[in-house]
Amino acid sequence: MSSFDETQGMLRDSVQDFHQRHPAPARVRRLRDGAVPFDREVWQAMAEAGWHSVLVPESLGGLGLGPAEVCLIACELGRGLAPEPFAASSVLVAQVLAALAPVSDRARDLLQAVGQGHQLLALAWQEQVNNFDFDSLELEALPVGPGWVLQGPDKRFIPLASAADGFLIQARLAGQAALFWLDAASCRERLHNARTVDGLNFGDLKLAGLSLSADALIAVGEPVRLALTQGVELARLSSAFELVGVAERALHDTVAYTSQRIQFGKPIASFQVLQHRMVDMWIQCQLARASAQYALLDWLKLGGPEGCVPSLRAARARAAGAALAVGKAAIHLHGGMGIADETDIGLCLKRALALSAWLGNPLWQRGAFLQAQRQASRESAEADQAPLDLVPGADIADLPDESFRRVLAQWIAAHYPPEKRFMKKRAYYADISDWYQALSRQGWLAPSWPKEFGGMGLSPTQQVIYAEEMARHGCARIPDHGLALGKLLMMHGTPEQIRYHLPRVLSGETMWCQGYSEPNAGSDLASLRTRADREGDQLVVNGQKIWTTLGPGADWMFALVRTSKVDGAKQRGITFLLIDLRSPGVRVRPIVNLKGEGEFSEVFFDNVRVPVSNVVGQIDDGWNVANSFLREERIFFGTPRQCEGALAQLDRLSQATQALAHADFRDRYAQLLLDVRDLKAAFELYMGRLRSGEELGPDVSYLKVWGTETYQRIADELVQLAADHGAQMDDVTIGGIATDVMGQYLDSRMPAIFGGSNEIQRNILAKLILNLPSGTAKS
Structure with a gap:
């Protein structure tokens, strides 16, 4: 999160101060060989700082805050490498209990105990590997006398189960979701613990034949299902932020180490090849943070996980993938010290491994993202067909984003020349004058220009939507240097230059x-x-x-x-x-x-x-x-539009070849979708900064690097998918579907060179963002 209010700033400062007083790496080393790797004094200190009560309503003695504050704390805990189960207990368990507190006295009592740090509770719900569907869980509670007997499979992968004071048990009761309370003391012999690489453990709990008293029932019915969904999804989101913090810690330590490690008379951080590797690590951190922030904004806008599942899956997949990639690279760049336990860098990778495996690893998240994204695309396509009742003369920029998308999509479909979809070359004005003039007459030629200059005055989000819809419909890129110049003249031009040139661009x-x-x-x-x-x-x-x-x-x-x-x-x-x-x-x-x-x-x-x-x-x-x-140009070298256009071609070819039926291609395709989505998330954040009048710094260069290289990866996939047609200059036509394979491939070679090659951009980022040293030896 790039900006904080006063409360959030205080929370961040409190976590950073806590790390100074209770260094987590030392605690991890002290605890990892213990039978119960958990420090109750530290957990209680966290409670006194208010972190466990962020989701507890003020009426119950908590802070009554929300997801933004939870994610902020999680990120800072990740940066400090704290081993405590914040996401698993203070987030997942607290969110479930907070949702049920209005209908359950037991939930309220347990929630207060969690917030005060008096009890460490764990949610026992998962039964099979990679099965996170609550409706398919099989453990049942059968009525016996005044209570119940549990029958069914074990509950698995319970984080730090060995330290828990009690468990929230999800089961089916008369066909409905139910939640029960189980004191840990009554089931220790049923618990099997397995160590995790970060020094902690998780447990499997055998519940078949276990009797529960009548007062063990916390709640039953649809509220339980909704509470569980909210809790698990918020835990995934907060753990994504925690993974971002872990990745940023690994990068920070690597920059510090390589900047002081002297080889051949120079700091090894001055070697260009290592600088570029660290820049790539930084780019992964930036993408992970942007993706997580994008998902959080979706959650806050929609008031919960419903409707933002693709964002949540994307955030968790990117954060886990980034933390693992950065962690591995950090160990390598530390050389021999990277494999020595006395340095903390190994703890970063181990923590990333443990967090990324919980609640769905990156492979599962990518698959779930692809499924959710395809469903959202189908729903969007159906919505595009439904007419919108617009007030005559209404400004499209005033519409909500989804209505804006639908109006734009319908208009493009009705007015873009079909024979010019997915043009094989960069269009000159003579090639596309009819479309240029149609946009001009509609007043939709200049999406980023202010309205007073004849533009659309779109928000950053709407500008991204505009580019997405143009790409999705195969619209040729219009000759747009005049639009770029127009924005510069608005900032630096004379009134005469503006009056003369801008109308001629629009016409x-x-x-x-x-x-x-x-x-x-x-x-x-x-x-x-x-x-x-x-x-x-x-x-x-x-x-x-x-x-x-x-x-x-x-x-x-x-x-x-x-x-x-x-x-x-x-x-x-x-x-x-x-x-x-x-x-x-x-x-x-x-x-x-x-x-x-x-x-x-x-x-x-x-x-x-x-x-x-x-x-x-x-x-x-x-x-x-x-x-x-x-x-600003460098921002638009990183625009998602080129990638969206290439993805549209890949969609066509995958449909023609039925490639999505193959698991290996399906995962690569999902990764490309994520790469483009994260580019859009980052692009939108920068556009928001630009529109607010903020002066953009050299960090914007990474959009160009990631955008152009993602474009190349998509083009590479097109060639592979075309198989025997992979060298064909003409459109590849399979099953009546034509795809411009070679045109995309050859086009993709160019953007990484123009506007300052990607190597130059990495040099800029190494010097101005990571502050890596020059080749001068230290005295």
């Missing part, structure tokens, strides 16, 4: 291209050599630009040119200039790409005269002007 009268890269100034953009020398009220431009996207179809270019030679930083003396490409002295030469298309070009300037009034901002200050644009 399609002017197409734009970007002139940044040069033959010796690609990723090192500040080394550009194209000059603009001032002569009166004109600038005379000489030089060359390269890799100019859609240059042959552009009317104007916005470019960076050197106007002064300044000693010191190369970024000084650069100017942001608008150039009419119809001016004398401009020559455009197409460059044929891997697909045999002229998408790119070289642009040559020979004494091209440009009015000084075409300077954006101030002369020699173009780097600062472009920098804000470059940051």
Whole structure:
């Protein structure tokens, strides 16, 4: 969570202070060899800090808070490597009891005991591996005299069962869900404990033939089922945050260790190959946090788990996968010390292993996510067909998100030219002018522009929905450099520049291209050599630009040119200039790409005269002007749209080949869906920051890295799925379904290079985010 209110800030500080007073790694080592690896004094200290009573209503002496505070505490406990069963007891058990407290005096009494730390309770409900369906559980409570006798399978995988003071037993009573109380002292001989890798244990409880008294029943009926569902799902969500904390701890310790470990006269953190590995670890942490935050926001918006199951599965799958990946990499980067128990890094991996195996490992979470996502897609497709009653003249941006999606989807389906779905090449204006004009007439051409400038004024979430629906319907990407320039002019342009250029972008009268890269100034953009020398009220431009996207179809270019030679930083003396490409002295030469298309070009300037009034901002200050644009551009290099378009093609090919019937492909496909979903979660968070006026930092570069590499992974899967057709340039047609396999594959090679190669982005992240050292040896 990126921001906290006062209560949340106090909770975070209290956990961090607790770790200082009670270091968890030392506690883990002390407890792991004990028969009962649990410290009651520490558990009571946690209770006194209020952590166990977060979900306890104020009327029962608790804090009366909610999921956001639970997840915050869980994340901080994960970062500290605390071994206590916070998610299993303070979250799962407390949520179940809190839900039942209004209908059960016993639930209220037990909830107070949990909140005060007087009793450690465990929920015994799971019966089989990877079976989390409450309706299929088989343990039954049969009436015998005034009480009951339990019959059926064992309850399994009960976290830290050896330390529990009592159990909440889920069983079926007359065909309904029921919850019973069982004191641990009465069933110790029925408990079998198994050690877990993090030094704790879980237990299996044999209940067949066990008699329960009449007052053991806590509640029965639908409230029990709802309470169990809420408790388990909140435990999954909070454990996802705990896994995020574990991953971040592993990364932090690795950065610290490699920064002080000297080899060959240098800190090993200065070696680029290790820096890139640590950046990839950081990216996994960022994705996990974004996915967990996205799921939490869904929960808070919907008031519970119903309706946000895909988000919950995605969050838990990503967090567990990230914690395991980061933990393994951390051990390797620690070298020999990584396998020594005296360092804490091994505890990170062990904790990640234990947490990720509980309540469904990543493989199960991916499968459940895919099932939930496909169901949601079917429901969405059905909803798209239902007409919406809209007030004439109503603004689409004012609609709730799902209504907005439906209106947009219906309109695209009715107006996008069917023959241009999933175009095989990057569209010039001439290729897509009918669609460009249709969007313009509708007022839907510029989703991110404010309404006062002719845009849609969409929220960050709606902008993501807009991109998703365009991709889902196979809409070609319109020539959009003018839309990007328009946003820059709103920030830095003169009133005259805004009045002249923005209407021409919206009407399609002017197409734009970007002139940044040069033959010796690609990723090192500040080394550009194209000059603009001032002569009166004109600038005379000489030089060359390269890799100019859609240059042959552009009317104007916005470019960076050197106007002064300044000693010191190369970024000084650069100017942001608008150039009419119809001016004398401009020559455009197409460059044929891997697909045999002229998408790119070289642009040559020979004494091209440009009015000084075409300077954006101030002369020699173009780097600062472009920098804000470059940051926003980097966001859109990480837009989910390319990945969504490629996924749509993969969907078509998997349908034609019936590939989802094969378990190995199904899991890889689910992972790709998760990769794109997490990209969207992160993208949406950054868009929210941008729209709120926040200046984005270099961390935004990771969107570009993850988005372009995810695009490549999807394209790789397309080629594999096409089998014998995998090298075919034309559409692959199977069962009447056509898929552009090779076009996607070749297209996917390019974005990881443009806009600053992914290696350059990793260098930026290593230096400016992780603060990794240079190659200078320490004295």
